[in-house]
Amino acid sequence: MTRGHGEGERPPLAARAPELVAALNDARDTPDGEARCAELERVAARADALGDPRSALDARLALVEAYLLHGERWRVVEPVRRCLATVDRCPELLAERPGDADLLRRHQRYAVEAAIGTPRFGVDTARALLDDLAGRTGAQSGPVAQLRCRLADHLGDEPTARHWYAVWCAAAPDPTAGCPGCLPARQAELLAGWGDDTAACETLRPVLDGAVDCTDQPERALAAGLLPWLRVGRAQRAGQAHVRAYRRHRREPGAFPLLAAHLRFCALGGHPERGLAILTEQLPRLDHPNDDLSTMEFAAAGALVCAVAAEAGLGDRRVRRPGLGSRPAAEPDVATLGTDLLTLATGLAGSFDARNGTGHQSGRIASWLAERPSGTLVPLPDEPPDEPAEDDDPPLAPAVDELAALRLSMLTDVLDRRGDVYAVDAGGVVVGRWHEAVIQFRQVGTRGEILHARVLAARRLPAARLAEAYAFCNAWNHDRLLPKAYAHELGDGELVLAGDVTTDLEHGVTPAQLGVLVDATVATGVAYAEAVAALP
Template identity: 55%
Template sequence: MTRDEMREALEDARDLPDGDEKIAALERLLAHADAAGDLRLGMDIRFELIEAYHDHTERWRLLPAFDWCLAAHDRDPSLFTDRHAEMLRWYHKWAVATLRSTPRVDLDETLAALDDMERRFRESGQSPQIIYNLRCGIADHLGDEAAAREWLAKWRATPPDENSDCAGCDPSRQAELLAGWGEWAEAVATVEPVLSGMVGCTEQPEKALVAIMLPHLHLGRYAEAAAAHVRAYRRHRFERDSVGYLAEHLRFCALTGHHARGLDILEEHLGWLDRPYDEASAMEFAAAGALVCRVAHANGLGARLLHRPEHGERRAAEVPLARLGADLAATARNLARRFDDRNGTDHQSQRMESWLAAAPLTTELELPPDEPDGAELTVGSPPEQWRDVLAPLTVESIAAVLDARGDRYAVDADDVIRGRWADAYLHFDRLGERQEILHTRILAARQLPADRLADALEFCNAWNHDKVFPKAYVHDTGEGQLILAGDVTTDLEHGVTGAQLAVLIHATVATATAYAAAVAALP
C-alpha cells in the first residue's frame, strides 16, 4: 500500500463502528505502516487503536500501543503536536487505570508507570490531581483504606486541569469510594453538585444516582433509593458500556425484596457476562447476580428457570436458579482470586464474599413507574403492546418511534432513514450480519474550511474526552471543506422492544443535536 492509500484506509477505519471489525482493520493497517517504516502514520494508527481498545472489550490491549507512542515521544517529540501530547497524557491515565479493571497487567509495572506519569506531569507543570485520583483508586483496590483516604483528601484539595476527569465524574467516583467505606451520608453529599445541575457530563445524572442507591438505603431514605434505581436503570438497561453499573442495580433489588425484578434484570443482561468490558465488571456482575439468585430462591422463587443464551460451545438453555447462582458465585470467586493473586492480598475475595452474603435491608420499598421520561409521547403513538414486544430491529420499528415523536424524515432506497434535527443531520441505519446493530451517523450542518483541520481535530478530541456520545470525528471532503461527524452504535443482537428503542432514539437525537450545536458555536 502507498502512503496515500494507507491514509485513506485509516479514514475508512475511523468511520467503522466500535468493535472487532474496526480493531481488525486498524491492526492490519498498522502492520502495513510499520513495514513501510512510517513512524507518523504508525503513531496515528496507534492513537486510533488505543481509543478502539478502550471503547471495546479489550482495554488491556492498549498497553503495547501506548508504550510505543510514549517511547516515540521520548525519542522525537517533534512528531507530536501539542494536542497529541495532551492525548498521550490522557492515554497514560488509561494505561494506569487498567490495573483495577483486569488482572492481566502487572502490579509493579503499573506502579512504575504511575511513578513515571507523576514525574512527567511535575516536570511539565501539570496538576497532580489525576495522579492522586489514580493512587487513591489503586490503594482502594488493594484494600489499603487508610492510604486511599489520604489520597482522596489530596485529590479533593488539588485543583484539576485538562488531564483530570470531568467535573461530573469526579464526585461520582468519590461517592463510590465513600460508599465502599460505609460513609453513607458523605457519599450522598458528594454528588449533590451533580444532582443539582451545577456540574455534569453526558453520563450524568445516572452515574451519580448509581453511586448513592445503596447509601440512601443504609440511611433509610427508601424513596430516594428507589427513584435513583429506576431513573438510572432506564438508561443503563440499553447501553452496553454501562455493564459496570448493573451490579449495583442487581444488589439494590436483592437488598430491597424486589427478587423477581432482580431476576428479570439478571436474565436480560446475562449474555453480557460472556463478553464483558473487563474482568472487574464481570466479577461484580457475577457476584451481584449470585446474590439475587440466592435471595430469590430463599423467598419462594426457586422453581424459576432463567434463559442463558448460546456462547461458544455452550448451548442456549433454561437454567435452574440454584445452578445459575452457583455458577455465578464461582465466576465471581475465580475472578476475585485472580485479582488477589496478582495483588498479593485477599481484598477482592473478601469484598465479593461480603456481597454474596449480604442480607436484605428492607422488604417494604415501593418503586416508581418504570416508564421512561419520554413515555408520555402522544403524537402518532404506536399501539401499547408494541412497546413491550421484544423483536428484531427493523426500519419499521425505527420509523414508528420517529412517528411517535412527530419527526419528519425520509427512507432512501437502501432503507437508511434520514432527517434533520436542528443543526444535525441524522442517518439511522442497520448493520451486522442480521442487521441487528443500530448505527446512527451524525453530520453537523456547519462545515469548516480545510485549513482549520487542527481546530476541527482539537474540537473532536475534546468532545470525545468529555462526552460519551456521539463518537466525534472529522471527514475531509477533498473539496476544501471539513465535515464534523459522529456516530452512535448499539448492538441489539437479542432484539429490542418499542419502549427500549424509543429511549435509544430519544437519547441519540438529544446528544446529536447537542454535538451539532457545539460545532455551530465554534469561532
C-alpha cells in the first residue's frame, strides 16, 4: 500500500539530475566572463524544466556570484528573485544547507543595491525586494534599515533617510548587512551628503584608529573623508588621505565608485592638473563601470575637473580617450571632454529622476558642478603616488604582461581585481571563502617561488565514513586534474575533505598568468567543495 502525503505535507524533493550536477560543475570550470554566465543560465533553465530545484538554486547562486565578479551588478536582480521564489516553494532547501540562507540574504541586499543603482529597473522593484527582505529578517533589522536609508537618500527624502539612519545605527550587528569595517564609510558618505561634515569625520574615527578589521580599510574611509575634511578646514588631512587612498584605488576595479571623490577633491583643492592626470588615467574604466550611479558620479566629477581646469587656462590641453566599439580613439581638448562628461552625467541623472519621480539626482549633480575651489591650495605630501616607492614601501605592481618574482602583493592584487573578500594572517597566508570552499594561498619554497593553494570543503563527514571519503577522493583524482583531493581525519570524530593545487613559479609569473592560476584554483576548488556537499 502506498502511503500518501497528509494535508499540508510537502512531497519530498526529487533527487538531483546527475547530468545537471555535471553541467553545473563544468559551468563553474568555465573561465570568468560571459561564457560562464550563459552556461549557468542554461543550467538553471534546464533545472527548472526538469523540476530539480536544488540544481536551479545552486546554478542561480553561482550566477549571481559570476555577475558580481564580472562587474554587472544590475544583472543580479532577476536570478535573486528566482532564488527567492525557489526557496519559498521548497523551504527544505535551506533546511538542508543553512549557510545558503545567509548567502541568499546577502545576495538579496546586493539586488536591492543594484536596483537602486540603475534606472533599468523601476523604483518599485527595489522597494519590493526590500519589503521581502524585511519580511525575512525583520522590519528593524540592520540590513533593512540601511537599505531603506539609502533608498530614501537616493530619492531625496532626507527626513525619512535620517529616520532609518537612526534605526540602522541602533540595530544589532548582522553579517548580511555588509562588511562591518566598511559601514562607517557608508554612513559618513550619507552624513556628508546631508551637510553634516563634522559628524561624518567623527563617524570615520574608529576605522582610522584601527579599531576595525577590513582589507578595504583605511583607504575606503579615507576616500569618504576627503570632502568633509576639506570643508571643515582640515585641508592637510584631506591631502594626505587623497594621496594615500589613491595609491590603492587607482588600480582596483572595485574602487571605481570612489574615484569621483578623488576627482572632486582635486578640483576643489586647487589641483586641476592632478585632476586631469587622474581623469586621463581612469577614463578607460568609464567604459566598464560598476553601475549607472557610479558612472553618473564619475562623469559629473570629471566634468567638474574639466571646468575648473579650463578656468585655470588648461582648456586647450588634450586628453587621450581610448576607442570602444564604434567609438574611435580620440584626443579631445579639456573643454570638449568636459562637455561630453557633462552630457553623460546629466543624462543619467535625468533617467534616474524620471524613474524616481523626483528631481533630486539632477539637483545633486548641478550642485556638484557649481562648486569651485576656495582659493587656498591644499597641500599634498611631498611624494605623489606615481613616484617610486621608498625602500620600506611595497614595490609597485608589475605590468600585466611583465614577468616578476611571486610576491604576496601580486596575489592580493589579483584577488582585489576579482572583487574577492579575503584576509591575510600574520604568516602571510591569504584565506578566503568561495561558496562551499575555504581556500588558503601561501608561498612556499626557499625563495617563496611556489604558490600552494589548499582547498577545504565546508562540509565535514563522520570519521566512520573514512572508506567512503577515500573512494570519493580517488574517483575525483581519476576524473579531475585539480585540485588533488585527499581526506584528513581530525581526531575529533570528523573528516575534512581537502585538496591541493601547487604551482612552481621559479622563473617568475606575470600578473595575467597569476590571475589565470587563481581563477582556476577558485573554480576547481568550488566545484570540489560542491561535490563534497552533494554527497549523501
